[in-house]
Amino acid sequence: MLKVEPPTPSLPGRGNLPLCAGRHKIKECTANSSEYKCIKCATYNLHNKNARICNNHTILDKNFPSLQALLERYRQNMDY
Numbered sequence: 001m002l003k004v005e006p007p008t009p010s011l012p013g014r015g016n017l018p019l020c021a022g023r024h025k026i027k028e029c030t031a032n033s034s035e036y037k038c039i040k041c042a043t044y045n046l047h048n049k050n051a052r053i054c055n056n057h058t059i060l061d062k063n064f065p066s067l068q069a070l071l072e073r074y075r076q077n078m079d080y
Contacts, residue, residue: 018059041066 016023020031021039031037034056041055044066053065 021059038064038066040064044069 016039017026017029017031019026019029019036021037021042022029022031036056036058038055038057038059038061040059041053041057041064045052045055048069051069053069055065057064
């Protein structure tokens with residue numbers, strides 16, 4: 001199961017950004033497309049050392065690799 005880190009109590013209202021996975025206000029984000037980082041794919045890599053996936057995209061990408069890996073795992077476990 002994918003785990004997502006909750007916002008830090010010391011920074012109320014400042015969770016992980018959808019573009020860079022940083023902990024600052026979105027107005028303060030200066031990340032360009034080469035600095036994007038998907039927090040869900042980064043977390044997936046932490047928990048799945050044998051199946052590393054690309055995380056240099058935004059979480060807004062509808063085809064992000066950790067979702068695809070999760071869907072594939074569900075498909076493999078389905079008994080049709």
